[in-house]
Amino acid sequence: MSNILGKMAEAIIEGDADSIKDMAQKAVDEGISIQDIMDKGLLAGMDVVGQRFKVGDMFIPEVLSSADTMKNAMEIIRPLMTEGESTNAGKLLILTVKGDLHDIGKNLVGMMFEGAGFEVIDMGIDISVEDTVNAVKEHKPNLVALSALLTTTMPKMPETINALKEAGIRDQVKLLVGGAPVTRAWAEEIGADGYASNAAAAVDMGKELLSAA
Amino acid sequence: MICSESLFGDQKNMEQRDIIELSSRKRDEKIMRAGRDYVVGIDTGGTFTDGVLLDYYSRDVINSCKTLTTREDLSIGIIKALTGLNIENPSRIRLVGISSTLATNSIAENRVMETALLLVGYDRELIETYHLEAKFPTKNIAYFAGGHTSQGEEKEALDIAGICQWVETNRNKVDALAISSYFSPLNPSHEEEVFAAIQGICSLPVVLGHQLSTKIDSISRATTACLNASLVAVMQGFIQAVQTALEKEKISAPLMIVKGDGSLMPYDVATAKPVETILSGPAASAIGGRFLSGNDSAVVVDVGGTTTDIALIENGQMTISTGGTRVGNVQTAVKAARIRTACIGCDSRISFDKGKTVKVGPDRVVPLCRLAALFPSVEKQISALPDKHVLDWLPTDIEYWFLYKDVDCSSHFGTDTRHAELFDLLRQGPLSVTHILKHMKVNHIVQLNAAALIEKRLIERAYLTPTDLLHVIGHMNQWNAKVARIALQRACEMHDRNPETFAQETLSHIVHRMAEEVMTFLARQQEGQNLPEEIDDKWGRWFINEMLTDGNPYLSVSTASRFPVIGIGAPAGYFVRRLARCLNAPFVLPKSAAVANAVGAVAGSVCMDEEARIFLKEIDNSERFVVQIDGRPPQSFEEKDDAKRYAQKIVSDMAKEAAIVAGVISPQVAVQESVDGSVLRLVARALGNPSLGPSV
Numbered sequence: 001m002s003n004i005l006g007k008m009a010e011a012i013i014e015g016d017a018d019s020i021k022d023m024a025q026k027a028v029d030e031g032i033s034i035q036d037i038m039d040k041g042l043l044a045g046m047d048v049v050g051q052r053f054k055v056g057d058m059f060i061p062e063v064l065s066s067a068d069t070m071k072n073a074m075e076i077i078r079p080l081m082t083e084g085e086s087t088n089a090g091k092l093l094i095l096t097v098k099g100d101l102h103d104i105g106k107n108l109v110g111m112m113f114e115g116a117g118f119e120v121i122d123m124g125i126d127i128s129v130e131d132t133v134n135a136v137k138e139h140k141p142n143l144v145a146l147s148a149l150l151t152t153t154m155p156k157m158p159e160t161i162n163a164l165k166e167a168g169i170r171d172q173v174k175l176l177v178g179g180a181p182v183t184r185a186w187a188e189e190i191g192a193d194g195y196a197s198n199a200a201a202a203v204d205m206g207k208e209l210l211s212a213a
Numbered sequence: 214m215i216c217s218e219s220l221f222g223d224q225k226n227m228e229q230r231d232i233i234e235l236s237s238r239k240r241d242e243k244i245m246r247a248g249r250d251y252v253v254g255i256d257t258g259g260t261f262t263d264g265v266l267l268d269y270y271s272r273d274v275i276n277s278c279k280t281l282t283t284r285e286d287l288s289i290g291i292i293k294a295l296t297g298l299n300i301e302n303p304s305r306i307r308l309v310g311i312s313s314t315l316a317t318n319s320i321a322e323n324r325v326m327e328t329a330l331l332l333v334g335y336d337r338e339l340i341e342t343y344h345l346e347a348k349f350p351t352k353n354i355a356y357f358a359g360g361h362t363s364q365g366e367e368k369e370a371l372d373i374a375g376i377c378q379w380v381e382t383n384r385n386k387v388d389a390l391a392i393s394s395y396f397s398p399l400n401p402s403h404e405e406e407v408f409a410a411i412q413g414i415c416s417l418p419v420v421l422g423h424q425l426s427t428k429i430d431s432i433s434r435a436t437t438a439c440l441n442a443s444l445v446a447v448m449q450g451f452i453q454a455v456q457t458a459l460e461k462e463k464i465s466a467p468l469m470i471v472k473g474d475g476s477l478m479p480y481d482v483a484t485a486k487p488v489e490t491i492l493s494g495p496a497a498s499a500i501g502g503r504f505l506s507g508n509d510s511a512v513v514v515d516v517g518g519t520t521t522d523i524a525l526i527e528n529g530q531m532t533i534s535t536g537g538t539r540v541g542n543v544q545t546a547v548k549a550a551r552i553r554t555a556c557i558g559c560d561s562r563i564s565f566d567k568g569k570t571v572k573v574g575p576d577r578v579v580p581l582c583r584l585a586a587l588f589p590s591v592e593k594q595i596s597a598l599p600d601k602h603v604l605d606w607l608p609t610d611i612e613y614w615f616l617y618k619d620v621d622c623s624s625h626f627g628t629d630t631r632h633a634e635l636f637d638l639l640r641q642g643p644l645s646v647t648h649i650l651k652h653m654k655v656n657h658i659v660q661l662n663a664a665a666l667i668e669k670r671l672i673e674r675a676y677l678t679p680t681d682l683l684h685v686i687g688h689m690n691q692w693n694a695k696v697a698r699i700a701l702q703r704a705c706e707m708h709d710r711n712p713e714t715f716a717q718e719t720l721s722h723i724v725h726r727m728a729e730e731v732m733t734f735l736a737r738q739q740e741g742q743n744l745p746e747e748i749d750d751k752w753g754r755w756f757i758n759e760m761l762t763d764g765n766p767y768l769s770v771s772t773a774s775r776f777p778v779i780g781i782g783a784p785a786g787y788f789v790r791r792l793a794r795c796l797n798a799p800f801v802l803p804k805s806a807a808v809a810n811a812v813g814a815v816a817g818s819v820c821m822d823e824e825a826r827i828f829l830k831e832i833d834n835s836e837r838f839v840v841q842i843d844g845r846p847p848q849s850f851e852e853k854d855d856a857k858r859y860a861q862k863i864v865s866d867m868a869k870e871a872a873i874v875a876g877v878i879s880p881q882v883a884v885q886e887s888v889d890g891s892v893l894r895l896v897a898r899a900l901g902n903p904s905l906g907p908s909v
Contacts, residue, residue, distance in 0.1 A: 129362075129363050130362070133339075137336070137338070137339045137342060140342075155829055155891060158888075158890040158891035159363045159364070159829075159890070159891040160363075161890040161891070162363050162429050162889070162890035162891050162892060163363045165429045165430050165890060166363070166395065166396055166429050166430065166431050167336065167339055167431065168340075168343070168345050168348075168430055168431055168432035168433070169339070169343055170430075172343065189888050190888065190890055190891070191888075191889070191890050
């Protein structure tokens with residue numbers, strides 16, 4: 001295999017949003033599978049970004065550049081996915097809860113799921129509990145992911161869970177929660193189905209929850 | 214086969230393993246002595262209604278009575294059981310406890326009142342999108358504006374005018390009303406308003422969702438409220454009949470009804486919440502097993518005629534279904550005992566399958582040995598079978614049908630003369646199917662189209678059952694063993710089985726099945742959601758088979774139950790003793806095991822729960838913790854700990870009060886906390902033995 005995948009990963013890490021498109025096209029032209037481009041090129045790069053950010057070796061502006069780079073790459077890759085790769089790994093509904101405006105992590109997770117073959121509906125930020133339930137009703141996703149970055153908005157997560165229970169549709173979806181103040185123990189306590197501390201783990205968890213279903 | 218030898222050959226070893234075969238310490242006492250507390254317990258089961266007269270403190274059964282359950286009107290059988298106890302001194306009875314299948318049967322047979330379900334603040338579109346309306350036990354559903362949010366805020370104004378108008382228009386079309394409003398556990402004000410408004414319009418019984426259940430699940434609350442509404446009138450009639458009977462027998466003791474978790478509730482609470490009596494039968498059996506054996510932690514296996522029920526008692530308390538109990542197709546929010554019911558019992562029909570396999574159950578029939586003991590003509594016919602020429606043998610020679618309930622044919626069957634003819638034939642007495650087919654001039658039973666008659670229990674069938682097998686091996690002697698032997702011999706010859714070994718083999722197959730059910734039940738206590746209901750896939754089946762047969766030359770596979778196994782029901786001594794051995798567990802056979810169910814109907818404790826729900830609410834620009842308790846105005850606090858302290862005090866006091874009113878002298882109160890999403894639940898439970906009524 002040529003070293004184009006390695007170069008793509010580096011471009012992601014360095015946030016080189018300009019050259020990634022050509023690189024992606026080149027990889028496609030070389031006949032490399034979409035799956036490999038995603039796993040060994042783009043996602044490999046994002047993994048490193050996530051790791052470095054976690055330990056404090058990378059900061060938000062740099063992460064944003066990497067995310068932008070990933071986004072650009074997806075513009076080339078996404079149209080090609082409808083043919084080869086299964087776009088039916090599942091349907092994800094993702095949002096940031098009411099009162100919270102943070103979205104970097106959420107966007108990353110959404111992109112990762114897309115890369116893994118999911119149909120992703122991103123509702124955006126500051127989404128109310130009622131709107132969430134209505135969106136589940138409308139789109140019928142099998143996975144719902146909630147993001148919050150403030151301890152003051154975290155309570156919206158168990159409230160959403162209860163709203164789904166009250167509607168009688170809690171068992172229709174698998175619920176994932178994440179965000180800096182969220183912990184695995186808390187996720188279990190409030191009745192979520194899964195928790196992940198980074199975007200890649202989120203995809204793994206999502207797939208695991210759906211296959212166990 | 215190795216298992217046969219180890220199970221039936223080594224009597225001595227088995228005796229060493231039993232804890233104790235509890236027998237009466239003193240000689241059988243049948244008299245009621247002065248100064249002792251006597252209580253009466255009655256259990257109506259699927260087939261039989263049992264009554265016991267019990268000495269409450271010594272746990273001795275003074276007298277017992279068994280009569281057939283009268284499904285059309287349960288109280289008739291109960292009255293019969295009561296009179297059959299021959300209570301010489303009714304003034305000495307201090308408590309009467311009844312467990313009945315009324316609720317379960319009424320729901321299963323759809324003999325309930327016509328109910329209307331009024332849904333306040335429900336999202337009709339969502340319900341239709343997910344086809345949730347199929348979960349409701351009624352077709353009369355109406356949607357109205359109103360309801361609350363996940364923070365207990367009113368989400369839209371209550372359409373009280375619309376509701377009143379609907380009730381005005383429809384009140385003659387239904388017998389009861391159930392009201393359920395969205396998020397009522399957090400704020401029941403809309404349900405309460407509707408209740409108050411309806412009082413002024415009509416006198417139909419009205420049931421409110423939040424009073425039956427505070428589960429955060431609008432569908433299951435509505436379902437439970439609806440089911441309850443449909444049962445209220447039925448339960449009322451039943452309890453009135455029982456009270457009249459007690460009066461007639463001059464018994465003036467307090468009357469308690471068993472709940473689905475085995476605890477006792479005063480009869481007026483039962484009238485208001487009949488849905489809570491679902492599964493009280495199996496629960497009573499488990500409680501009875503515990504009471505008679507003195508074991509506080511054990512697996513209780515109740516072998517009945519149709520089913521074998523398995524329950525677990527830990528530290529004196531039954532394990533319950535926290536998610537809610539299912540009755541037939543309906544998922545309720547009632548927290549009844551977690552019971553595993555296996556469709557295999559001592560009256561299960563034994564059928565010959567392909568190859569050498571045998572099927573036991575799920576159908577229940579009358580054992581041939583019992584039919585022959587009751588009808589001399591049957592004994593005569595079966596005894597004559599060995600004389601029948603081998604070329605004339607038919608499998609239907611040993612299958613008998615008889616008339617259980619005679620009905621007026623013209624009104625029942627109309628123009629279907631077939632059925633009327635069949636009834637005429639059966640009025641002579643029980644007949645073999647061979648005989649019936651010949652006289653009705655058909656070749657096969659299906660041509661008689663009698664399935665509905667059998668389902669309605671107008672006609673009953675008799676065939677080979679485990680009871681017959683127990684007679685054949687000499688373990689039972691109650692009915693006609695000779696007939697059992699002849700029928701078994703004939704069946705084996707016709708289906709190419711070895712008559713010498715068939716009885717033992719089949720009985721051990723039954724023990725294995727029961728052991729497997731107990732194992733599955735215990736395994737699922739923890740892993741409930743993740744393990745399927747039946748043991749599946751190749752490895753699973755391999756492990757079970759090796760464990761049960763213990764014949765593998767290379768690997769010994771064994772499992773042990775960590776709890777002793779209590780056997781109740783008449784055949785328990787045979788089956789449960791052996792299944793306990795398969796599970797390497799001590800076996801306990803309490804005295805009076807055959808009537809443990811009736812004992813359990815009066816041996817339970819009274820248990821009163823009160824719940825407080827605490828949740829965060831955004832008021833103006835701050836957040837406050839709201840405490841919601843039934844019958845109290847909501848209180849809000851700035852600090853969570855203050856809210857918890859307040860809640861704990863109030864519910865503890867309320868539970869204690871409720872238990873005292875129900876008849877407990879000094880109840881024990883304990884509070885448990887649990888997190889349910891964004892709601893913190895504090896439940897105070899007041900527990901105690903019912904105080905026995907004053908002696909008259």
